[in-house]
Amino acid sequence: MGDGKCVRIRGDKWLPDSQASRVVSPQKNFPNNTRVCALIDEERGRWLEDRVREEFLPHEAEAIINLPLSNLGTKDKLIWSATSNGCYSTKSAYHLLSMEAVVSEPGPSNPNAHNQFWRQLWSLNVSNKIRHFLWRASNDSLPTKKNLQKRNILPESTCERSGDNTEDTIHALWGCPMVKGTWWELEQCRAFSWEKFKCFRDLLQGVFAQNNSRMAELFAYIGWSIWHNRNARKFGTVTMPMEMIYTDAVQRLQEFHSAQDSPLPQEAAPHPTHWLPPPPGFYKINYDGATFQDLASAGLGVVARDSDGRVIAALSERIFLPTVQPLKPWKL
Numbered sequence: 627m628g629d630g631k632c633v634r635i636r637g638d639k640w641l642p643d644s645q646a647s648r649v650v651s652p653q654k655n656f657p658n659n660t661r662v663c664a665l666i667d668e669e670r671g672r673w674l675e676d677r678v679r680e681e682f683l684p685h686e687a688e689a690i691i692n693l694p695l696s697n698l699g700t701k702d703k704l705i706w707s708a709t710s711n712g713c714y715s716t717k718s719a720y721h722l723l724s725m726e727a728v729v730s731e732p733g734p735s736n737p738n739a740h741n742q743f744w745r746q747l748w749s750l751n752v753s754n755k756i757r758h759f760l761w762r763a764s765n766d767s768l769p770t771k772k773n774l775q776k777r778n779i780l781p782e783s784t785c786e787r788s789g790d791n792t793e794d795t796i797h798a799l800w801g802c803p804m805v806k807g808t809w810w811e812l813e814q815c816r817a818f819s820w821e822k823f824k825c826f827r828d829l830l831q832g833v834f835a836q837n838n839s840r841m842a843e844l845f846a847y848i849g850w851s852i853w854h855n856r857n858a859r860k861f862g863t864v865t866m867p868m869e870m871i872y873t874d875a876v877q878r879l880q881e882f883h884s885a886q887d888s889p890l891p892q893e894a895a896p897h898p899t900h901w902l903p904p905p906p907g908f909y910k911i912n913y914d915g916a917t918f919q920d921l922a923s924a925g926l927g928v929v930a931r932d933s934d935g936r937v938i939a940a941l942s943e944r945i946f947l948p949t950v951q952p953l954k955p956w957k958l
């Protein structure tokens with residue numbers, strides 16, 4: 627964005643989002659044809675953050691505030707948002723289109739496609755632990771620093787591995803420079819390894835769109851290992867060197883598949899071992915907890931979902947770490 631004088635707030639495509647580059651927030655304070663410069667503090671070359679937050683829905687306000695402003699009073703220029711340098715490339719266009727094919731078909735207004743994503747996730751042929759991890763990452767419910775900060779458990783959210791970025795789910799698992807080398811080893815990931823994704827779910831949708839089940843399975847194992855490794859490092863337990871993650875993931879996937887191939891000594895249990903939605907008209911409630919020894923606190927999370935697997939209510943709370951009192955022996 628340059629000086630914002632040529633671009634209309636409503637009607638022009640100026641937001642960096644490939645899905646919704648036009649403003650969708652309902653009109654509030656600005657009449658038709660108001661230019662984007664009305665949102666810019668020209669002298670300081672900054673967005674008028676309060677004004678932006680007042681006028682737009684939170685996700686749009688966030689996108690706008692994060693749009694870099696040129697402070698030299700330059701003219702606006704519409705650029706290609708699918709590459710980091712703003713220049714069009716066939717590869718990025720191809721990728722954007724293949725992502726869009728998946729994303730536009732879903733979208734929040736199309737519950738079938740929304741459900742299809744979750745079906746693909748749950749039907750991935752990986753262990754339950756890995757599926758559960760993917761589900762949490764796609765729901766943005768992993769205890770990343772950003773999520774802990776949102777819940778007032780941590781005072782800040784800077785990534786401890788790369789130092790100067792907010793550690794949200796997509797950063798921890800994909801965007802962090804410290805994990806790029808690991809993803810590079812998965813050959814099918816190379817074509818889009820520098821692509822930026824809004825959230826982990828978008829990334830996973832892109833992976834599913836490749837229609838390569840082995841790649842998706844490996845992706846899942848590697849993602850899990852990256853997260854596991856990040857935690858082990860954080861809590862000072864033994865960590866696997868990053869360069870081992872890929873080989874280890876290949877091996878563990880192989881082990882999982884060969885365990886499946888060998889016949890089970892007994893009939894498989896009839897109970898489902900992964901999350902299944904409740905019947906229509908019912909809600910299912912799941913809960914989870916985590917302790918943070920160094921902060922002497924614990925986090926509780928509860929999520930209620932309907933028969934489509936949609937989250938209808940969620941709660942998370944921070945409590946003081948429960949302590950175990952030794953029981954006094956009873957005198958009989």
Ligand SMILES: [Zn+2]
Nearest residue numbers: 785787788802
């Ligand atoms: Zn980082």
